[in-house]
Amino acid sequence: MQELGRLEDLPEDYRAALTAQNLVPLWPSLRAVLPPGKPTIKTRPTVWPYQPMRPLLMKSGELTPMEKAERRVLVMANPGHSLEKMQASSTIYLGMQLLLPGEWAPAHRHTPNAVRMIVEGEGAYTTIDGEKCPMHRGDLILTPTGMWHEHGHDGKAPVVWLDVLDLPIVYYCEASYVTEGKAQTVDAEAIDRAYQRGGVVPAPMFQRSGKTFPMLRYPWADVRKALEAIATTQPEVEAVQVAYVNPENGHDCQRILGYSALMLRPGETVKFPARSTAMVFHQVEGGTEVAAAGHQFRLADADTCCIPGYERINLKNLSADTPSFVFTADDAPLQKKLGVYEVRSRENTP
Numbered sequence: 001m002q003e004l005g006r007l008e009d010l011p012e013d014y015r016a017a018l019t020a021q022n023l024v025p026l027w028p029s030l031r032a033v034l035p036p037g038k039p040t041i042k043t044r045p046t047v048w049p050y051q052p053m054r055p056l057l058m059k060s061g062e063l064t065p066m067e068k069a070e071r072r073v074l075v076m077a078n079p080g081h082s083l084e085k086m087q088a089s090s091t092i093y094l095g096m097q098l099l100l101p102g103e104w105a106p107a108h109r110h111t112p113n114a115v116r117m118i119v120e121g122e123g124a125y126t127t128i129d130g131e132k133c134p135m136h137r138g139d140l141i142l143t144p145t146g147m148w149h150e151h152g153h154d155g156k157a158p159v160v161w162l163d164v165l166d167l168p169i170v171y172y173c174e175a176s177y178v179t180e181g182k183a184q185t186v187d188a189e190a191i192d193r194a195y196q197r198g199g200v201v202p203a204p205m206f207q208r209s210g211k212t213f214p215m216l217r218y219p220w221a222d223v224r225k226a227l228e229a230i231a232t233t234q235p236e237v238e239a240v241q242v243a244y245v246n247p248e249n250g251h252d253c254q255r256i257l258g259y260s261a262l263m264l265r266p267g268e269t270v271k272f273p274a275r276s277t278a279m280v281f282h283q284v285e286g287g288t289e290v291a292a293a294g295h296q297f298r299l300a301d302a303d304t305c306c307i308p309g310y311e312r313i314n315l316k317n318l319s320a321d322t323p324s325f326v327f328t329a330d331d332a333p334l335q336k337k338l339g340v341y342e343v344r345s346r347e348n349t350p
Contacts, residue, residue, distance in 0.1 A: 001036055004028065043089045043278050043308035044080035045295040050096075050119070050302035057098050057160065066103050073097045073163060078306060085168075088306045089278035091331040092257065093167040098160055099124050099153045107150035110178040112170040113254045116141040117162040117282060117327050118220075119302045123155015128216050130187035135159060138220025138284050140244060140327070142253060144213045148181055162282055162304065164329050166256040190217040195247035214248050220284070224325065227263035231323070239270045252333040264288060264317035264324040272313040274344040277330040279307050281315070286324030289316040299326075310344065 007015070007028040018024065032040070057074055064072060073095035081087040088094040097116075099105060101123070116126065117140055124135040128149045133141050143149040153159055170176045195215050223242060231240045240263040244253045252258045261284070264270060272279075281290055283299040290297045290305055292313040297305045307313055317324040335341035 004030055038310055039276075041308045041310065042080045043078055043306065045293045045297070045305070045307055045311075046078050046080075046088070047290075047297040047299070047303065047305040048076045048094070048096075049300070050304070051300070053096060054160075057096055058158065061098050061100050061158070066100075066105060070108075071097060071105055072099070076304060080308075087168045088280060089168075089308070089331075091166060091169040091334065092278065092280060092306070092329060093163070093165040094280065094304060094306070095163040095165075096160060097163050098158060099151055100158055101153050101156055103151075103153050104183075105151040107148050107181040107184055108178050109146055109148045109181065111145050111175050112165045112167040113145045113256060114143040114163060114165045115254070115257075115259060115329075116143070117164065117284075119160040119162055121155065121157050121159030123157075124151060124153040124159035126151050127184050127186060130184055131190055131216060132186045132188070133190040133217040135161065136220065138224070138325075138327075140218040140220075140223075140259065142213055142216045144254060147213070148184055150184060160302075162302075164257065164259075164280065166254075166331070166334075169256060169331070169334065213253070214246065215253070218244055218253075223261050227261060227325065228323075231263055231265060240265070254333070255337075256334045257329055257331055258333045260328045262315070262326045262328060264315060264326070266322060267317055267320045269314060269316040272315070274310050274312045275330075275332070276309050276340060276342045276344075277332045277335055278309045279313065280329040281305050281307070282327040282329075284325040284327050286322055287318035288324045288326055289318055290314075291316070 004027045053074065060072055060074065066072065075086045076088055076094040076096065077083040077086050078088050086093060118135045118137050120137060122136065126133045126135065126141050126149055128143055129147045135141065167176060226242050227240055230237060242261050244259040245251060246253055281299065282304045283301055285301065288299045290299060290307065290313065292307045293311045298318065299305060332341055
């Protein structure tokens, strides 16, 4: 590829004249923004084990009362983006949030979309625009952009969940902000039961709800059953995987990030081709080895890792006797809307 001119090759007075008019020559920096063949990747393969994190999370409950925190979260930052930027990847924010018995995290709404993957504990709930969603281990709860939400806890032990937000990309667009509110009135319980089975919708005279996000809670018990059913009835399928979608139109459940659940049969290895999107893997049950980019991460319950884009990924169930269940997140919905999503075969992967 042709070598381009350098900034220092230009006369100093010419550079000063450009600076005075807020102008910059493109060619010295062109390869930085348009590198040949593959993007410049800042995201590093990174793992966040839950067991060493948990005591630090519980300690935060002793050190910082809810009124001083609003949301008590330990952010899982990728060193490739620098820790202060609070990014797991270029578009994904991850955090582990703690709610103690009797606490209430006040109502607010914000422009970034969020989901909660429940890690441990019982008795907590999220109220979203008046809809109360109980939290059980493995449940996925949406808190979409602009919707009021608050968290409460009527149980007896700490409740922890994984927050996944599209905060980095919304912040980059200079569109990220929060509005504080008052405690909500509960109008209804979560309506996930109305959409428990694919192909079945409320009737008679079914009309779409008119809501952008008709289903806010995806119970793990139902997701697990769906995965087990696929594994039993389709033994030939290469990857036992389900996507979290809008039940009324089949689209991704949110606009920017996509989510799925994966089951690895005992002893099974699943190979993902190199894709343009970074991927987050969170262990719901069992144990999985994630191998990519020269790294091998052994995930136990509630461990989380992030793998950059354009890397082939191998997932291996570490047990020969029991299945492994993994929750995944990526920004494929955004990349597809932008027209930059791609899957690379082994032959054309650099």
